[in-house]
Amino acid sequence: MKFFKTFFLTFLSGLLLTILSSNLLFSDTWSLTSDTNFNAGTLKKVIVEGSGDTASVKLATPSEGSWYDSSWLYRKKLGVAHSTATLVDVQVFLPVGAGEGYLNIADLVNAGKVKSDYGDIRFADSNGTTxxxxxxxxxxxxxxxxxxxxxxxxxxxxxxADKGIFMYYGNSSTGTTSSFTNTMTKISSLTAFGNPDARLKGLWHFDEGTGVAGAITSDASGTGNNGTLSGAFSWLSSGDGGKFSTLSTETVKFQTGSALDFTAAGSVNCGTNSSLAFTNAYTLMTWVYFNTTNLSGYPELIGRSNYVLYLTPAATGIAITGKYKYELNAGDTNLITVYLPTVVANTNEWYHLVLTFDKDGAGNNIKIYLNGQEAASTAAVKASSGTASATFRIGTFAMMDEVAAYNVALSFEEIMAHYERRKYMPVTPYLSDVGPEVGPWVTSSAYELIGTFTSQTLDTGYVPGAEWETITWSPASQTAAGTSLKFQLASNNNNRTWIYHGPDGSTTTYYSNPTTDATIWFNHDGHRYLRCKAYLLSDTYGTVTPTFEDVSITYVLPPSTQTATTIAAGQAGTVDAYWLKLSIPAETVTQNVKYTLTNKTSPSTCLQGEPIQAIKSYEIKAEDADTGEIVKKIGGLITITMMCRASWSAVDGKYYVDNTYPAVSLDDAPTKLAIAHFDGVKWQIVGGTVTVTDDKATIVAKISHLSEYGIVVKPAAGLLPALSVGPNPFTPMSTDDRFNKVYFTFTNDNAEEVVLKIYNMLGKIIKTVTFAGIANTFWDGTDDNDEVVDGGVYLYQIKVGSTVIGKGPVVLA
Structure with a gap:
C-alpha cells in the first residue's frame, strides 16, 4: 500500500504557513507563522528572509513566540538541555565564546548589533514575551x-527535554537590567525539582531587618526552629550580607533583606528541638564577616553542646576552627573533644563558611570549607554526642547571614552551588543550541514590492526518502496584477545542504505556472527533507503587498518495512510495496492467500568469494488467509517487478545505480542488472527485462516459487555456471524456506519451455515440473501426487527447449 501525503503551505495575508500531512493513519497540522494583515499599511513585522532595505525583503510575524518589544531589532532562540526530572526556578549559565555551546556575543558587538556594555541584551521565556x-x-x-x-x-x-528561550538584542537606546538580586538565590527550602528539602532542619535568613532583644527571627526551613534574639546586636539594613563567589562588590550581593551584626554578647538562641540534635551527620553553613580581632575567649559562631564552629585569636585576621564531642564508652558523662585544624580569614571581608560531619564517611570525614573549597579536615572517631537539652546558638563577634543547618553532610558540589548563590542540580543544564538570528524587526510604512520567503523544513520522517510528485498553488485574493510568483524546491537527506532547483533541475528556472509546471523534478525523489522557496517579483500595482496562499506539495511514502495483501481464491491480484510488485494471475490462487513482502534492511550475503551480492532485497512469503498455514506452492508463474534508484553525479553528469560497487551507470543497467533469489547459500540469478526512466531502473521477471528476491549486478561473462543446483542435500519438512526445496537456476534467454524430471534410483519418474519462459525452478520433495517421498538419493534431469542442460543426483535428507 502506498501512503500519499500532501504538504500545504498556506500564506494568509501576511504569511501563515500551514502544513497538512495526511494518509489513512494520521493527520498533522504545522503552523509556521501567525496571521498578519498586510493590506493595512503601517505594521510591525520581522524580516524572516531576504536582505537589503525593507522594500527588498519579505516581511512576516516571527515563526514562534510573540515578539517582546519592537524596540529590540533581533533575537535568537536558545536551547537549554538537561537529563533529569523537571527543574523549577533554577539558574542556568550561558557562556560566551566561539563554537558550539557558546553565545558569540563578540561578533554581535563587532557588527554593531549589541552595545559594547551588553546593556541591550534581554532574555525571554518560550512564549517570547515573558x-x-x-x-x-x-x-x-x-x-x-x-x-x-x-x-x-x-x-x-x-x-x-530541551527548553527554548529567546535572547533579544539590538536596542541602542536602552540600558542594562542585569540583576544579581533577581537572578541568583539565597538558600532555599525547596530543591531544584520544586519539592521541600527534607534534610534542611534550620534556615535563618535574618531578613526581618528590625527587632530588639527578645524578638523572633524566623526559621524558613519549615521545622519551626525560630530563634530568639538576645544580648547586643544590630541590623545590617543595606541588603543581605555575603557576595557571589570571589566577587565582593555591592553589585553582587542581594539588595533585599538584611543581616545581623553581633557583639561579644549577642546571639540567636534557637531552642532545644531534637531536629537540631545531630549525631551521625550534619552541615553548618553561614556567610560571615569579621569586623574585629578583639576576641574574648573562644566565641562560638554556630553550635550546640556536641558540635561547634568557633573563633580563636590569630596573629593576623581571625582563626576559625571546629570541634565535636563524643562518648568513648556508652553512658560516659565526660565527653572526648576532637578539634579541627584552624583556618585563617581576613577581617572586613565576607566569607562563605561550612562545617560538615559524616561519621560513616571515608577518610577525613569532618571538614571545614571556606569559600567553596575544603580548608581543613580531620577524622571523626565516633558519632557526635552531647546534652539533649542543650540550646542551638548562632552569633558573637561577627556579622552573619544566611545560616543553615542540615542533618546530612553536604557534598562539595552542593556547597559550591550555595557559594555561587544558585540552586544545586545533580546534572547541570547547558546551552544545547543557538538558533539563527531573526530580524531586524522593523516598521514598514510602504507596501512590499519584491522579495523571497523560504519555508521551514518538511521532514517526511522516511529515511529511504519520499517520491515527490506535484506542486500547485493559488495567489491570495489581494495579490496584485503584475506580480510574478515563482517557486524553487530544495531537498536532501542530511538536512544541511540546500540547493534550489526548478522543474528541469536547473538552478535558474522556476515553477511559475501551477498547470504546466506541476510535476516536481524527479531527482528530488529519494530525499527525506524538502524546502520551498517563493519569489515575489515585479509588482506594478503598488497599493497592496503581494502575497500568496495554498501552496500544495504532494509526495508518496512507500512502506518502509512490510506490505501484506490478501487475494481471494480464483482472483487475480497485485501486491505492491512500491519498490517491489507481484502480479498474481487468477489460476495460481486456489485458496485465500495472504502475501507478505518484507523490505530487508540488509540483504542476505553469500559466502566470501561469491561473485554476486544483492543491492536491495525483499522476503516474499504466502500463507493461507484462513488457517495461517504456509503456502508452499504458488500453482504457476508470478510476475515480479523490482525497482532501484540512481543518483546524479556531479563528476561526469551521469546517473549511477545506488549501492553498486563498482558503480553501474543507469545507461548500463539493462545489461548489468538482474533479479535473483537467495537459495540459503548464495544468490541465484533469475534474470529479467530492464527498462530505464528518469532516475530509476525497473526489472521484470517470472518466478515459480517464493523466496528472498533482490536486485543484483550480473558478474562478467564466464563467471556463472550454465546450471546451478542447491541446496543439496535439502529437507522438505524444514520450516526454513531456504532449505526445504532444491532450486535449479539456469539461463533461458529465448524464454523456452522448461521441463524438470525427478527419478528414483530404479529409474522411475516420480515428479515432472513444466514451466514456460522461466530461468529457475525447484523440486520440493513431493511426487506427482503431492506426497513427500522418502529420504534418499534421487536423480534430476532438466531440459530447456530441446536441450538437456543438466542431470545428476540430489539428496533428500
Missing amino acids: LLPYWVYYTTYAPVGTLQGFWVRIPSIPEN
Missing part, C-alpha cells in the same frame, strides 16, 4: 572584567 531575570557575569581573574557569560533564572525546564 522576560527572565539575568545577570551579566564578568571574570574575576586576569583580564579582570572580561565578559564570561550570563546567568539566567528560568522558571521551569521540562524533564529530559
Whole structure:
C-alpha cells in the first residue's frame, strides 16, 4: 500500500504557513507563522528572509513566540538541555565564546548589533514575551572584567527535554537590567525539582531587618526552629550580607533583606528541638564577616553542646576552627573533644563558611570549607554526642547571614552551588543550541514590492526518502496584477545542504505556472527533507503587498518495512510495496492467500568469494488467509517487478545505480542488472527485462516459487555456471524456506519451455515440473501426487527447449 501525503503551505495575508500531512493513519497540522494583515499599511513585522532595505525583503510575524518589544531589532532562540526530572526556578549559565555551546556575543558587538556594555541584551521565556531575570557575569581573574557569560533564572525546564528561550538584542537606546538580586538565590527550602528539602532542619535568613532583644527571627526551613534574639546586636539594613563567589562588590550581593551584626554578647538562641540534635551527620553553613580581632575567649559562631564552629585569636585576621564531642564508652558523662585544624580569614571581608560531619564517611570525614573549597579536615572517631537539652546558638563577634543547618553532610558540589548563590542540580543544564538570528524587526510604512520567503523544513520522517510528485498553488485574493510568483524546491537527506532547483533541475528556472509546471523534478525523489522557496517579483500595482496562499506539495511514502495483501481464491491480484510488485494471475490462487513482502534492511550475503551480492532485497512469503498455514506452492508463474534508484553525479553528469560497487551507470543497467533469489547459500540469478526512466531502473521477471528476491549486478561473462543446483542435500519438512526445496537456476534467454524430471534410483519418474519462459525452478520433495517421498538419493534431469542442460543426483535428507 502506498501512503500519499500532501504538504500545504498556506500564506494568509501576511504569511501563515500551514502544513497538512495526511494518509489513512494520521493527520498533522504545522503552523509556521501567525496571521498578519498586510493590506493595512503601517505594521510591525520581522524580516524572516531576504536582505537589503525593507522594500527588498519579505516581511512576516516571527515563526514562534510573540515578539517582546519592537524596540529590540533581533533575537535568537536558545536551547537549554538537561537529563533529569523537571527543574523549577533554577539558574542556568550561558557562556560566551566561539563554537558550539557558546553565545558569540563578540561578533554581535563587532557588527554593531549589541552595545559594547551588553546593556541591550534581554532574555525571554518560550512564549517570547515573558522576560527572565539575568545577570551579566564578568571574570574575576586576569583580564579582570572580561565578559564570561550570563546567568539566567528560568522558571521551569521540562524533564529530559530541551527548553527554548529567546535572547533579544539590538536596542541602542536602552540600558542594562542585569540583576544579581533577581537572578541568583539565597538558600532555599525547596530543591531544584520544586519539592521541600527534607534534610534542611534550620534556615535563618535574618531578613526581618528590625527587632530588639527578645524578638523572633524566623526559621524558613519549615521545622519551626525560630530563634530568639538576645544580648547586643544590630541590623545590617543595606541588603543581605555575603557576595557571589570571589566577587565582593555591592553589585553582587542581594539588595533585599538584611543581616545581623553581633557583639561579644549577642546571639540567636534557637531552642532545644531534637531536629537540631545531630549525631551521625550534619552541615553548618553561614556567610560571615569579621569586623574585629578583639576576641574574648573562644566565641562560638554556630553550635550546640556536641558540635561547634568557633573563633580563636590569630596573629593576623581571625582563626576559625571546629570541634565535636563524643562518648568513648556508652553512658560516659565526660565527653572526648576532637578539634579541627584552624583556618585563617581576613577581617572586613565576607566569607562563605561550612562545617560538615559524616561519621560513616571515608577518610577525613569532618571538614571545614571556606569559600567553596575544603580548608581543613580531620577524622571523626565516633558519632557526635552531647546534652539533649542543650540550646542551638548562632552569633558573637561577627556579622552573619544566611545560616543553615542540615542533618546530612553536604557534598562539595552542593556547597559550591550555595557559594555561587544558585540552586544545586545533580546534572547541570547547558546551552544545547543557538538558533539563527531573526530580524531586524522593523516598521514598514510602504507596501512590499519584491522579495523571497523560504519555508521551514518538511521532514517526511522516511529515511529511504519520499517520491515527490506535484506542486500547485493559488495567489491570495489581494495579490496584485503584475506580480510574478515563482517557486524553487530544495531537498536532501542530511538536512544541511540546500540547493534550489526548478522543474528541469536547473538552478535558474522556476515553477511559475501551477498547470504546466506541476510535476516536481524527479531527482528530488529519494530525499527525506524538502524546502520551498517563493519569489515575489515585479509588482506594478503598488497599493497592496503581494502575497500568496495554498501552496500544495504532494509526495508518496512507500512502506518502509512490510506490505501484506490478501487475494481471494480464483482472483487475480497485485501486491505492491512500491519498490517491489507481484502480479498474481487468477489460476495460481486456489485458496485465500495472504502475501507478505518484507523490505530487508540488509540483504542476505553469500559466502566470501561469491561473485554476486544483492543491492536491495525483499522476503516474499504466502500463507493461507484462513488457517495461517504456509503456502508452499504458488500453482504457476508470478510476475515480479523490482525497482532501484540512481543518483546524479556531479563528476561526469551521469546517473549511477545506488549501492553498486563498482558503480553501474543507469545507461548500463539493462545489461548489468538482474533479479535473483537467495537459495540459503548464495544468490541465484533469475534474470529479467530492464527498462530505464528518469532516475530509476525497473526489472521484470517470472518466478515459480517464493523466496528472498533482490536486485543484483550480473558478474562478467564466464563467471556463472550454465546450471546451478542447491541446496543439496535439502529437507522438505524444514520450516526454513531456504532449505526445504532444491532450486535449479539456469539461463533461458529465448524464454523456452522448461521441463524438470525427478527419478528414483530404479529409474522411475516420480515428479515432472513444466514451466514456460522461466530461468529457475525447484523440486520440493513431493511426487506427482503431492506426497513427500522418502529420504534418499534421487536423480534430476532438466531440459530447456530441446536441450538437456543438466542431470545428476540430489539428496533428500
